[in-house]
Amino acid sequence: MFSRKVRDNSCKAFLIAAENSFENFVYNLIVNMSSNFLAIILSAALLAAPYLWPSTFALAWVALAPFFWVLARVRTPRQAIFYGWLMGFCAHLIGFHWLVYTISAFGGFPYAVSVLVFLLYAALQALQMAIFALLVRSVGFGPLHIFPALFWVPLEFLFPLLFPWHIANSQVSFAWFIQTADLVGPYGASFVVVWFNAAVFRLATAKKEERWASLLPFAYAALSVLVSLVYGVQRLESVSEEIAGARKISVASVQGNVDIDMKWNPVLAQKNLDKHRELTAQLNPVALVIWPESSVEFMVPEDLPALPPESMPSFKSDRTYFIFGAKSFRGQLGTPNGKAFNTAFFTDAGGRILGRYHKQVLLAFGEYLPFAKILALLPAMPVADGFTPGGGPVAFQLSRGVRAGPLICYEDLMPDLARKAVSEARANFLVNMTNDAWYGKSVGPWQHLWLAQSRAIETRRSLLRVTNTGVTSLVNAKGELVQTLPMFSAGAMQSDIDILNGETYYVRFGDWFAWGLTAIVIALALLHLRRTLKKE
Numbered sequence: 001m002f003s004r005k006v007r008d009n010s011c012k013a014f015l016i017a018a019e020n021s022f023e024n025f026v027y028n029l030i031v032n033m034s035s036n037f038l039a040i041i042l043s044a045a046l047l048a049a050p051y052l053w054p055s056t057f058a059l060a061w062v063a064l065a066p067f068f069w070v071l072a073r074v075r076t077p078r079q080a081i082f083y084g085w086l087m088g089f090c091a092h093l094i095g096f097h098w099l100v101y102t103i104s105a106f107g108g109f110p111y112a113v114s115v116l117v118f119l120l121y122a123a124l125q126a127l128q129m130a131i132f133a134l135l136v137r138s139v140g141f142g143p144l145h146i147f148p149a150l151f152w153v154p155l156e157f158l159f160p161l162l163f164p165w166h167i168a169n170s171q172v173s174f175a176w177f178i179q180t181a182d183l184v185g186p187y188g189a190s191f192v193v194v195w196f197n198a199a200v201f202r203l204a205t206a207k208k209e210e211r212w213a214s215l216l217p218f219a220y221a222a223l224s225v226l227v228s229l230v231y232g233v234q235r236l237e238s239v240s241e242e243i244a245g246a247r248k249i250s251v252a253s254v255q256g257n258v259d260i261d262m263k264w265n266p267v268l269a270q271k272n273l274d275k276h277r278e279l280t281a282q283l284n285p286v287a288l289v290i291w292p293e294s295s296v297e298f299m300v301p302e303d304l305p306a307l308p309p310e311s312m313p314s315f316k317s318d319r320t321y322f323i324f325g326a327k328s329f330r331g332q333l334g335t336p337n338g339k340a341f342n343t344a345f346f347t348d349a350g351g352r353i354l355g356r357y358h359k360q361v362l363l364a365f366g367e368y369l370p371f372a373k374i375l376a377l378l379p380a381m382p383v384a385d386g387f388t389p390g391g392g393p394v395a396f397q398l399s400r401g402v403r404a405g406p407l408i409c410y411e412d413l414m415p416d417l418a419r420k421a422v423s424e425a426r427a428n429f430l431v432n433m434t435n436d437a438w439y440g441k442s443v444g445p446w447q448h449l450w451l452a453q454s455r456a457i458e459t460r461r462s463l464l465r466v467t468n469t470g471v472t473s474l475v476n477a478k479g480e481l482v483q484t485l486p487m488f489s490a491g492a493m494q495s496d497i498d499i500l501n502g503e504t505y506y507v508r509f510g511d512w513f514a515w516g517l518t519a520i521v522i523a524l525a526l527l528h529l530r531r532t533l534k535k536e
Contacts, residue, residue, distance in 0.1 A: 036073065039066035040083055044090035050170035051095045052443055054450055060170035064197035065204060068148070071137050072205070084133020088126030096122070096163065098442035105260055106438045121162065128159040135521075139528045145202045145217040147524070149195035153187045154521050157514040162364065164413045165451055167193050172450045175479060177225070179232035181457040182504035184513035185415045191517070192228055196221045239460060239478050246498040249402055250286040253466040253474075254279050256295060257490040260437040263468075269297040273311060279492050280313035286320060286494060288398060289313065290466045293325035293342070293408055293433040302330045302341065307351040315349050321398050322347045325408065325433045328356070339388040344406040344433055346396040355397070358390025359408040360417060393417070395425035402499055405461075407432045412452040412463065416511070422459045423507045428499050430461050435468040445471050445487065453479050458506050462497045 046063035049056045067087050074080050099121065104114035135151040142150070156166055168189035171178050180188040199221035206214035256276045262268050276291050283289065296311065313322070328343040342359040395403035405427025411417050412432040421427045432452060436445040449471045456463040457479040465473045470487035474495045485493045 036070045036083060037086075039070050040087050041090055043067040043070075044087055045094055047167075047170070048091050048095035050172075051165065051447060051450070054170075054173040057171050057173050060167065060193055061196055062200055064148070064194060065201040067133075068136070068141075068198060068201040069205060071133055072201075074137065077134055077137055080133045080137035081130045085123075085126045085130035087133070088129030089122050091129070092122035092125050093119075095165075098439060098444040098447075101440040101442060102438045102444065105440065125161060128155050128161070131155060131159070135525070139524055141198060141202070144220050145198040146195055146220075148198045149191045150517055150521055150524070152194045153191050153514055154518040156190055157187060157511065157518065163410065163451075166190050166454070169451050169454065172453050172479070175236065176229050176232040178454065178479065179235040179457060180228050181454050181479075182235065182460055182506050183231075185419075185458055185506050185511055186454050187511070187514045187517075189228070192221070192224045196225060236478055242460075242500060242502065243477060243498050246500055247400075248496040248498060249288065249398070251288045251290065251464060251495050251497050252280070252283045252286045253464060253472050253485075253493045253495065254289065254291050254295075255467060255470065255472040255485050255489070255491055255493070256292065257469050257488060258437070259469075260440075263294065263435075263437070264297055272297060275490065277313045279490060280315070283316065283492055284494065285315070285317035287402075288321045288323065288404070289315065290322075290431060290433065290464070291324040292466045292468045292472075293344075293435045294327065295324050295468070296326035298326065299333075299340075300326045300328045300343070300345065302328045302343070302356065304328075304353060306353055307345070307347055309351065312347075312351040318349045319399070320349045321354075321396070322349070322351075323396065323404065323406065323431065323433070325435075328358075340386075341390065342387050342408055344408060344431075346404075355394065357394040357396075357406045357408070359387070359411065360390045360392065361411055361414060362387050362389050363409065393421040393425040393427075395421065395427040402429075403427045405430045409434050410448070412455055412465070413448070415455065415458055415506075418455040418459055418461075418463075419507050419510060422461060423503070423510075428461065428501050429497050430455060430459065430463045432463065432465045433467075434465065436471070437469040441488065445469070449473055449475075449481075453481065458504065460500055460502055460504050460507075462500070464495065464497060 043063055043066040046059045049059050070083050071080055074083060100111070100114050100118045103109060103117050104111055107114070107117070109117065132151055132155055136148050139147060141147050152167070166186040168178060168181070168186035171189055171193070178189050199218040203214045203218045254276055256272065256279065258272045258275065262272060273296060276295050280289055323344055323346050325344055328341045329339065330341070331338040333340060342362070344357045345353055346355040347353050393405065395405050397403055403426055405421030405425055407417060407421065407430060418430055421430060434448070436448055439445050439448070445467070449465060452463065452465065453475050456475045456477055460477045462477060463475040465471065465475070470485060472485040472493055473481060474483040474493070476482050477498060477500055483493055483495055485491050
């Protein structure tokens with residue numbers, strides 16, 4: 001009787017203990033997950049903020065620390081992948097929230113469908129951060145906590161993004177720091193920022209007895225920042241001297257401010273053209289006049305020898321050159337040999353076409369349909385012909401050795417295209433022609449400008465951006481924003497463009513830094529895999 005009572009009490013105690021343990025387990029699990037989710041959202045918000053408000057660039061220096069804290073807490077690679085994906089997903093939702101309007105306006109989708117498409121876009125682009133998290137969780141932070149920076153650069157360099165961005169772009173307002181772009185492209189600044197984040201995380205989470213040891217990674221990361229700043233200050237001074245002594249040419253950029261609802265309407269095409277002509281007629285004599293992408297809304301034959309007089313603007317000088325954007329075609333559209341292009345045409349003052357540039361990198365779903373040839377084989381699947389990509393860089397030759405390197409739409413977000421316009425086509429200033437009306441009255445047009453500013457530093461060339469509704473702007477060879485026109489207003493901006501002919505290390509040798517780190521990361525990953533297989 002006594003033993004049975006003891007057994008009953010023991011069972012009750014065991015059940016109570018088990019119940020308490022389960023409750024504690026569930027409680028700790030919820031607390032841990034809540035902490036992880038909050039840290040991920042905080043990290044994503046800190047990372048996205050400088051892309052919306054460049055003056056908050058300092059936030060990027062600690063943005064990844066909460067993310068690294070989560071990666072250090074998770075127990076499995078699968079959890080790391082999930083939290084990495086969540087981090088990338090939230091960062092894209094915040095940083096590119098304006099894309100919902102663009103998807104609706106550009107694709108003609110209802111707003112609800114546009115939201116779903118945007119969520120799918122963010123989910124796919126978040127895979128970049130998921131891979132990054134897997135590498136950090138699997139291989140570790142490495143000596144001096146430098147491995148996260150090593151892992152990030154190849155992903156930033158190779159991962160396909162619809163709108164290419166770099167962590168270096170978060171520092172567009174920190175001119176002293178980002179001047180290393182003329183050596184290694186945007187990847188050097190990205191490397192330093194990620195390394196500094198990892199060092200901050202190590203310092204902030206170190207135990208008391210590890211505090212002195214944690215100072216070493218921070219000291220080395222801080223030293224890399226200092227080296228970048230010293231180089232930046234020196235280069236800003238030397239480039240300022242080059243700009244002061246450079247030859248100038250006068251260029252007029254025409255911003256027609258044609259609302260997106262008025263574009264590509266055959267009834268309004270001539271009216272929109274006349275709007276650009278009227279603005280041009282008011283200009284003082286200049287060496288070059290530029291209209292934005294798709295400013296001429298008629299399909300233009302690729303081999304057209306001259307622009308018709310009724311389409312040409314009038315200039316106050318017969319030495320003025322003219323660049324305009326239009327859709328062009330070769331052959332007969334709708335047939336196997338018919339091709340359409342997004343084109344920049346270059347003419348003299350009389351309208352004689354001297355050159356043309358076809359956009360090289362087309363916008364998926366907007367200018368071409370991925371896997372269109374495969375989809376066309378499916379029954380009852382109508383597939384419209386898209387644009388054809390251009391063959392390579394071109395420079396429009398003006399008088400006295402001046403060469404303009406055209407880039408269309410979001411091509412100014414791609415370091416390699418701007419670099420090749422200088423290294424191969426020998427452009428001594430860059431022109432971006434774009435129509436950002438698709439972004440609406442959002443931060444999108446400004447974000448496009450901020451992401452593009454680095455091209456001027458990488459190549460040490462002036463970057464003139466000529467847009468339909470804004471932001472028409474001039475960025476000098478130091479990456480400084482020199483001039484802008486107000487958004488959503490018709491007008492013309494006359495600028496004196498610096499003609500620079502030097503060749504930066506990045507222009508000459510390309511992405512040597514990014515490729516070098518890619519090789520190192522592949523070696524580290526293979527070494528880690530080999531060790532893992534040996535243990536098993």
